[in-house]
Amino acid sequence: MAELEPVRLEYAPAPESTDVVHLRDAYGLFVDGAFVAARSGRVFTTVNPATEEPLASIAEADATDVDLAVAAARRAAEGWAARPGRERAKLLYRVARQLQERAREFAVLETMDGGKPIKESRDVDLPLAAAHFFYYAGWADKLEYAFVGRTASPLGVAAQVIPWNFPLLMAAWKLAPALATGNTVVLKPAETTPLTALLLADVLAEADLPPGVVNIVTGGPDTGAALVAHPGVDKVAFTGSTEVGKQIQRAVAGTGKALSLELGGKAANIVFEDAALDQAVEGVVNGIYFNQGHVCCAGSRLLVQESVAAVVLEKLKDRLSTLRVGDPLDKNTDVGAINSRAQLDKITELVAAGADEGGEVYQPPCELPSRGYWFPPTIITGVSQSHRVAREEIFGPVLSVLTFRTAEEAVAKANNTRYGLSAGVWTEKGSKILWMTSRLKAGVVWANTYNRFDPTSPFGGFKESGFGREGGVHGLASYVRLRAPGDG
Numbered sequence: 001m002a003e004l005e006p007v008r009l010e011y012a013p014a015p016e017s018t019d020v021v022h023l024r025d026a027y028g029l030f031v032d033g034a035f036v037a038a039r040s041g042r043v044f045t046t047v048n049p050a051t052e053e054p055l056a057s058i059a060e061a062d063a064t065d066v067d068l069a070v071a072a073a074r075r076a077a078e079g080w081a082a083r084p085g086r087e088r089a090k091l092l093y094r095v096a097r098q099l100q101e102r103a104r105e106f107a108v109l110e111t112m113d114g115g116k117p118i119k120e121s122r123d124v125d126l127p128l129a130a131a132h133f134f135y136y137a138g139w140a141d142k143l144e145y146a147f148v149g150r151t152a153s154p155l156g157v158a159a160q161v162i163p164w165n166f167p168l169l170m171a172a173w174k175l176a177p178a179l180a181t182g183n184t185v186v187l188k189p190a191e192t193t194p195l196t197a198l199l200l201a202d203v204l205a206e207a208d209l210p211p212g213v214v215n216i217v218t219g220g221p222d223t224g225a226a227l228v229a230h231p232g233v234d235k236v237a238f239t240g241s242t243e244v245g246k247q248i249q250r251a252v253a254g255t256g257k258a259l260s261l262e263l264g265g266k267a268a269n270i271v272f273e274d275a276a277l278d279q280a281v282e283g284v285v286n287g288i289y290f291n292q293g294h295v296c297c298a299g300s301r302l303l304v305q306e307s308v309a310a311v312v313l314e315k316l317k318d319r320l321s322t323l324r325v326g327d328p329l330d331k332n333t334d335v336g337a338i339n340s341r342a343q344l345d346k347i348t349e350l351v352a353a354g355a356d357e358g359g360e361v362y363q364p365p366c367e368l369p370s371r372g373y374w375f376p377p378t379i380i381t382g383v384s385q386s387h388r389v390a391r392e393e394i395f396g397p398v399l400s401v402l403t404f405r406t407a408e409e410a411v412a413k414a415n416n417t418r419y420g421l422s423a424g425v426w427t428e429k430g431s432k433i434l435w436m437t438s439r440l441k442a443g444v445v446w447a448n449t450y451n452r453f454d455p456t457s458p459f460g461g462f463k464e465s466g467f468g469r470e471g472g473v474h475g476l477a478s479y480v481r482l483r484a485p486g487d488g
């Protein structure tokens with residue numbers, strides 16, 4: 001019988017309307033419950049990475065601005081901490097419901113500012129951000145059950161610095177547990193994606209959050225450095241690169257500030273020969289091409305058992321040819337724009353290094369838009385453990401492929417990294433899953449799935465992926481001082 005040609009479906013354009021978004025020309029800092037001009041007098045522009053068009057002018061906070069924001073958070077701290085937990089919960093529930101109500105507006109804005117496909121901001125970022133506020137609202141009046149036999153009190157003023165890959169979601173991960181436990185906050189969004197955090201400021205104000213409880217200072221590394229070093233800060237929570245995490249750790253050493261760090265990763269996604277291979281290939285694709293691979297826990301190293309390597313690669317390449325790369329606002333788009341020119345340059349440089357070191361680079365034929373920042377989904381085979389593409393976080397849609405023969409070898413290779421954030425295991429055998437998960441040095445291990453998130457589940461790293469957990473009851477612990485009966 002003649003072999004059937006695979007069916008390639010053409011999709012008509014399905015662009016999401018941007019009418020729901022009402023951009024201002026310029027945004028100030030959100031301090032003490034109101035938008036104010038930066039004392040620095042400086043501004044920067046945030047652009048749409050899919051078109052390179054400027055979206056808005058953003059205030060850049062300097063040390064004086066940071067000082068004013070920390071002072072506002074300090075003034076609000078006592079009153080906020082003294083509120084009964086159920087009152088704090090009420091306000092957090094309001095925020096969660098507002099996020100649900102305005103989900104479309106937030107999702108479109110997130111996609112415009114960051115370049116991620118609308119179906120991801122709509123179906124992942126927004127529902128999860130709302131879920132985090134709901135979840136921690138639930139804890140706000142039950143802290144005595146979270147820490148049985150001990151009394152939890154807030155740390156005070158939390159400085160929170162977040163990255164650009166999940167701008168609103170990272171803000172939610174940071175704000176919800178801090179506020180539920182009675183802390184006040186100064187939040188610094190990433191410089192390429194400040195807009196959804198600034199829209200969240202509107203929601204917080206509408207929810208009647210008292211002035212000063214959340215302050216938002218925009219700017220780049222200097223703003224972040226001024227914030228974490230500020231003597232009025234009691235707690236620093238950082239999500240971003242390992243390199244900056246180390247700088248922050250040095251900056252706060254010896255100051256008595258509490259610190260949690262959520263840093264980079266280089267996860268192994270491990271496929272055994274007994275896995276359901278089609279399902280595994282879907283998981284591998286989701287693991288590395290979701291959000292253009294701008295994911296700290298991305299399954300960026302595929303470890304595939306040698307006996308099935310050829311067939312898995314063939315299936316992967318076939319699946320790659322069906323991924324739709326392009327306009328992030330199109331509801332059919334699978335892979336959107338790279339977040340910034342700088343990130344595109346970094347990905348390009350690392351993939352070139354992969355080829356120089358002897359890897360074979362595969363990219364499916366795909367037409368990329370002429371403007372904006374784009375990188376096609378990429379697979380690099382023939383990678384060995386010493387190659388840069390096996391060791392360094394690329395933070396782009398690039399999968400490095402290595403093989404293994406035994407489970408022991410898979411564990412050794414998976415753990416041969418300075419990171420320890422996440423891993424994936426694909427096998428039909430439950431016993432093998434348990435055997436692997438007890439040996440993998442990673443904060444999260446997914447089995448026969450990947451990139452699953454839930455606010456009730458703690459997330460965080462080992463080794464140079466950081467310390468402290470976000471999510472779950474563990475996420476509360478980063479924001480409280482605990483006293484046992486009889487403690488001074």
Ligand code: NAD
Pocket residue numbers: 161162163164165166188189190191219220221222223224225226228239240241242244245247248261262263264265295296297393395421461465466
């Ligand atoms: P980045 O470290 O360059 O920047 C993160 C944030 O820190 C930004 O807001 C930036 O302005 C600020 N910053 C930069 N230098 C600073 C300094 N010296 N002091 C204080 N703040 C400073 O990281 P990025 O490129 O925005 O994000 C990508 C990185 O984030 C990746 O390594 C990724 O793995 C990591 N990440 C980790 C998690 C996690 O949960 N573990 C989640 C998302 C992203």
